[in-house]
Amino acid sequence: MARIVMKFGGTSMAGTERIRRVANIVRKQQAAGHEVAVVVSAMAGETDRLVTFCREANPLYDPAEYDVVVASGEQVTSGLLALTLQAMGCKARSWLGWQLPVHTEGAHAKARVRDIESNALLASMAEGKIAVIPGFQGLSDDGRVTTLGRGGSDTSAVAVAAAIHADRCDIYTDVDGVYTTDPRIVARARKQKYVTYEEMLELASVGAKVLQTRSVSLAMKEGVRVQVLSSFIDDDAPPADNLPGTMIVSDEEMEGLEMERQLVTGIAHDKNEAKVILTRVPDKPGAVAHIFTPLADASINVDMIIQNVGREKGETDVTFTVPQADLARTQALLEAKRDEIGFNRVITDSKVAKISVVGVGMKSHAGVAATMFRALAERGINVQAISTSEIKVSVLIDEDETELAVRVLHTAYGLDAPDVAA
Amino acid sequence: MARIVMKFGGTSMAGTERIRRVANIVRKQQAAGHEVAVVVSAMAGETDRLVTFCREANPLYDPAEYDVVVASGEQVTSGLLALTLQAMGCKARSWLGWQLPVHTEGAHAKARVRDIESNALLASMAEGKIAVIPGFQGLSDDGRVTTLGRGGSDTSAVAVAAAIHADRCDIYTDVDGVYTTDPRIVARARKQKYVTYEEMLELASVGAKVLQTRSVSLAMKEGVRVQVLSSFIDDDAPPADNLPGTMIVSDEEMEGLEMERQLVTGIAHDKNEAKVILTRVPDKPGAVAHIFTPLADASINVDMIIQNVGREKGETDVTFTVPQADLARTQALLEAKRDEIGFNRVITDSKVAKISVVGVGMKSHAGVAATMFRALAERGINVQAISTSEIKVSVLIDEDETELAVRVLHTAYGLDAPDVAA
Numbered sequence: 001m002a003r004i005v006m007k008f009g010g011t012s013m014a015g016t017e018r019i020r021r022v023a024n025i026v027r028k029q030q031a032a033g034h035e036v037a038v039v040v041s042a043m044a045g046e047t048d049r050l051v052t053f054c055r056e057a058n059p060l061y062d063p064a065e066y067d068v069v070v071a072s073g074e075q076v077t078s079g080l081l082a083l084t085l086q087a088m089g090c091k092a093r094s095w096l097g098w099q100l101p102v103h104t105e106g107a108h109a110k111a112r113v114r115d116i117e118s119n120a121l122l123a124s125m126a127e128g129k130i131a132v133i134p135g136f137q138g139l140s141d142d143g144r145v146t147t148l149g150r151g152g153s154d155t156s157a158v159a160v161a162a163a164i165h166a167d168r169c170d171i172y173t174d175v176d177g178v179y180t181t182d183p184r185i186v187a188r189a190r191k192q193k194y195v196t197y198e199e200m201l202e203l204a205s206v207g208a209k210v211l212q213t214r215s216v217s218l219a220m221k222e223g224v225r226v227q228v229l230s231s232f233i234d235d236d237a238p239p240a241d242n243l244p245g246t247m248i249v250s251d252e253e254m255e256g257l258e259m260e261r262q263l264v265t266g267i268a269h270d271k272n273e274a275k276v277i278l279t280r281v282p283d284k285p286g287a288v289a290h291i292f293t294p295l296a297d298a299s300i301n302v303d304m305i306i307q308n309v310g311r312e313k314g315e316t317d318v319t320f321t322v323p324q325a326d327l328a329r330t331q332a333l334l335e336a337k338r339d340e341i342g343f344n345r346v347i348t349d350s351k352v353a354k355i356s357v358v359g360v361g362m363k364s365h366a367g368v369a370a371t372m373f374r375a376l377a378e379r380g381i382n383v384q385a386i387s388t389s390e391i392k393v394s395v396l397i398d399e400d401e402t403e404l405a406v407r408v409l410h411t412a413y414g415l416d417a418p419d420v421a422a
Numbered sequence: 423m424a425r426i427v428m429k430f431g432g433t434s435m436a437g438t439e440r441i442r443r444v445a446n447i448v449r450k451q452q453a454a455g456h457e458v459a460v461v462v463s464a465m466a467g468e469t470d471r472l473v474t475f476c477r478e479a480n481p482l483y484d485p486a487e488y489d490v491v492v493a494s495g496e497q498v499t500s501g502l503l504a505l506t507l508q509a510m511g512c513k514a515r516s517w518l519g520w521q522l523p524v525h526t527e528g529a530h531a532k533a534r535v536r537d538i539e540s541n542a543l544l545a546s547m548a549e550g551k552i553a554v555i556p557g558f559q560g561l562s563d564d565g566r567v568t569t570l571g572r573g574g575s576d577t578s579a580v581a582v583a584a585a586i587h588a589d590r591c592d593i594y595t596d597v598d599g600v601y602t603t604d605p606r607i608v609a610r611a612r613k614q615k616y617v618t619y620e621e622m623l624e625l626a627s628v629g630a631k632v633l634q635t636r637s638v639s640l641a642m643k644e645g646v647r648v649q650v651l652s653s654f655i656d657d658d659a660p661p662a663d664n665l666p667g668t669m670i671v672s673d674e675e676m677e678g679l680e681m682e683r684q685l686v687t688g689i690a691h692d693k694n695e696a697k698v699i700l701t702r703v704p705d706k707p708g709a710v711a712h713i714f715t716p717l718a719d720a721s722i723n724v725d726m727i728i729q730n731v732g733r734e735k736g737e738t739d740v741t742f743t744v745p746q747a748d749l750a751r752t753q754a755l756l757e758a759k760r761d762e763i764g765f766n767r768v769i770t771d772s773k774v775a776k777i778s779v780v781g782v783g784m785k786s787h788a789g790v791a792a793t794m795f796r797a798l799a800e801r802g803i804n805v806q807a808i809s810t811s812e813i814k815v816s817v818l819i820d821e822d823e824t825e826l827a828v829r830v831l832h833t834a835y836g837l838d839a840p841d842v843a844a
Binding site: 072 | 442478481489491493495505506518
C-alpha cells in the first residue's frame with residue numbers, strides 16, 4: 001500500500017462529465033490498495049471569470065478580498081468531486097484550506113505554504129475516506145483566506161504530499177508529460193521520460209505550463225517524487241502506477257538513468273510578460289533602486305532588466321519585464337514615484353514573448369547562447385532583451401514571432417523527433 | 423449615529439454594474455454617519471447553477487458537500503462588494519460565515535442560526551470599516567460549512583442585526599416595499615408604510631414573496647426593526663434613512679402609529695397549492711387521522727381541510743390542499759394506505775389558487791370573512807375551501823379567477839389608491 005496525492009487541473013474539472021472521469025481515475029487508484037488524497041483546481045475558465053469580476057470591481061484590488069473571491073472556484077470543484085466519488089460508492093469528504101488548515105505566510109494572492117496540519121486528514125484517510133482538497137487556497141495567521149497565485153494548485157498538491165509523506169504526487173494535466181517544447185507549436189516535439197527538478201524549474205518559470213515553478217522548488221526541497229500524467233485516459237485504463245508520464249527526479253538520479261544526455265532539454269515560451277521602458281532616468285548611483293524597491297515591496301516580480309545609455313548625457317533608459325497581470329499596478333506605482341525616480345516617460349508593451357532554452361547539460365558546454373542568437377538572427381528575429389541562468393538562456397522578442405522562434409530553436413538544438421511527420 | 427444592517431438579494435448583486443449601484447447605496451448610508459454591515463446573496467442564477475452541478479454529480483447528494491458547493495456563491499459577491507466599496511474610497515472587508523463565525527445547528531442545507539460572534543465584527547465596524555457578510559452560510563459545531571436553505575440570506579441579515587443590536591435591518595429587494603397586493607395584478611395597489619410582524623408572516627407564508635418567512639419570525643422574536651426597500655433607486659437618491667419603504671413593526675408600535683387602522687392590510691395569492699379530494703371515506707372516528715398521519719410523517723404540509731357529507735349515509739368526502747411540489751408523493755402515500763383509510767377515489771386538481779386577506783385589524787372586527795364571501799359571490803367566484811387564522815382568511819378558488827378575485831377583494835376592503843389610474 002502506498003499513500004498517493006493526485007492533482008487534477010481545471011481542464012479535467014470542467015463540468016460534470018469530466019469530474020466523473022476524474023472520480024473514476026481516483027476510484028481506481030484507491031481500489032489498487034492505496035490511501036488517496038486528491039487536490040483539485042477550479043473548473044477551466046472559472047478563475048479567469050472571477051479575476052475579471054475583481055478587476056471590474058476594483059482595478060487596484062485589495063488582494064485579501066481578491067483571495068476571498070477567487071478561492072471559491074476550488075471550493076466548488078472539491079465539493080463536486082466528493083459528491084461524485086460518493087455517487088460511485090466511495091467514501092470521500094472535502095477539506096477546505098481553512099479547515100485543514102493550510103497555514104500560509106506572505107502577501108495575499110501569492111501566499112506561500114508554511115505548513116499543513118495533517119493529523120485529522122491522515123486519520124480520515126486511514127478510515128478509507130478519499131480526501132478532496134481544493135488547491136490554491138490557504139489560511140493566513142490572522143484567519144483570512146489566502147491564495148497561492150495562479151497555478152498554485154500544483155504547489156498545494158506537492159505541499160500536501162510533503163505534509164502526509166506521500167510516496168508519490170501525480171499531477172494530471174492536459175498533456176501526458178513534459179515535452180521538449182509545446183507540441184501544439186512543434187509537431188516533432190518529444191515526450192521525456194525524466195527531467196530534473198532544476199530543468200523543470202526553468203521550464204516552468206519560462207512558461208512551459210506543465211507545472212507551476214514553486215511546486216517544483218517545493219518538491220525539490222522536500223524530496224517529493226512528482227509524476228506528470230495525462231488526465232485524458234480511457235475509463236478502462238490501469239491505475240496510474242503503470243501509466244507512462246514524465247517523472248521529475250534529482251540530478252543524481254538522472255545521471256544514473258540517461259545514456260545520452262541532451263545539451264538542451266527543452267524550448268519554452270511565455271507570452272504573459274510585459275515590457276516596461278522608463279526613459280531618461282538620471283544615470284547616478286541609487287537611481288535603479290528607486291525604481292525596483294517599490295515594485296519589490298508590492299511583490300511584483302521583475303524579470304529581465306537592461307539599461308541603455310540615453311541620448312542625453314547623464315541619462316539612461318531602463319527596460320525591464322513584469323507579469324502582464326501586474327502591469328497596471330506597476331505603472332501606477334512608478335507614476336507615484338515619478339519625482340523620486342526622475343524619469344521622463346513610461347512606455348509599456350505587452351506584445352512581447354520570452355523564449356528560453358533549458359538544459360542541465362549546458363552547465364558544462366559553452367556555445368549554447370551563441371547557437372541561439374545565430375539561429376534567431378538567421379530568421380530575422382530581433383532580440384529585445386536577454387537573461388541567463390546556469391541552465392537557461394532567455395530572450396525577449398516580438399510576440400508575433402513566438403512560434404517561429406520556438407520551431408527554429410527546436411531544430412537548431414537537434415530536438416526534433418526523427419519519425420514524426422513535421 | 424445608528425448601526426444599520428443592509429441586505430441585498432441576488433438580482434441586486436447580478437454583475438459588476440449592479441454591485442456598483444449597491445456599493446453606492448451602502449456608501450451613502452455610511453456617509454450619513456452610520457456604522458454599516460451589509461449581507462449579500464449570490465448573483466441571481468448562481469445558486470441554481472451550483473445546485474444543478476450538485477444534482478448532476480450525485481442525485482442523492484450529501485448535504486454537507488452540497489453546502490460546500492452552494493455557499494461559494496455568496497463568498498464571491500461578498501468579496502466583490504468589499505472590493506467595489508474600496509474602489510469608492512470606503513474601508514470595507516468581508517467576513518465569511520466560518521470567520522465570524524455564524525454558529526448553526528440542525529441539518530446541513532437547512533441549518534438554523536444559533537448565535538453569531540460579534541466582537542471582532544463590532545470592533546472592525548467601530549474603525550469605520552463596512553462589514554460585508556455573505557448571507558446563507560454558517561458553520562457547524564464540527565467545523566463544516568452549512569447553509570440556511572434557499573432564501574436564507576434574509577434570515578442571515580436579521581440574525582446579524584440581532585447579534586450586533588442594530589438599530590435597523592434594511593432589506594433591499596426588487597420591489598420598493600410591501601403593497602396591499604401584487605401591483606402587477608392591481609394597478610391601484612398601495613405601498614404600506616407599516617405592517618406588523620404577524621401580518622408579514624401571513625403574507626410571506628401565502629405567497630407574497632418579499633421576505634423569507636423564517637427571517638420575519640426571527641425578527642419578531644429578536645425585536646429587530648426590519649425595513650423593506652427597493653435596491654433599484656437612483657444613484658443620486660438620499661441615504662436610506664429618508665427613503666420610503668415599508669417598516670415591519672410590532673403590534674404595539676403599530677397601534678401608536680396609525681390613525682386610521684385598516685381592517686385589512688393586504689390581499690395575497692398563491693398558485694402553488696393543489697387540491698386533493700378523497701371520496702366516500704367512512705364517516706367514523708379516527709378515519710381522518712388515517713389520512714393525515716402518513717402525510718405528516720412525510721413532512722408534507724397539509725393546509726386547508728374540509729369534510730363534506732357524502733351522498734351515501736355513513737360516508738363523507740374529505741378535501742384538503744398540499745403544495746403542488748408534494749402532490750405526486752401525496753397521491754402515492756394515499757394509494758398505499760387505500761385499504762386502511764377506505765376511500766373510493768382520489769381526485770386531484772392543481773388548477774387552484776389560494777387567496778388570502780390579512781390584517782391585524784380583523785382581530786377586533788367581525789364581518790371580514792362575510793365581506794369576502796359576499797364580494798366573491800357577487801362576481802360568481804366559487805369558493806372551494808376556507809381556512810382562517812386570527813389575522814387571516816383564505817379561500818381556495820379556480821386558478822383562472824385569481825386576478826379577478828384579488829381585484830374584487832382589493833376594492834371591497836377599500837384598499838384601492840385614490841389617485842392612481844386603474
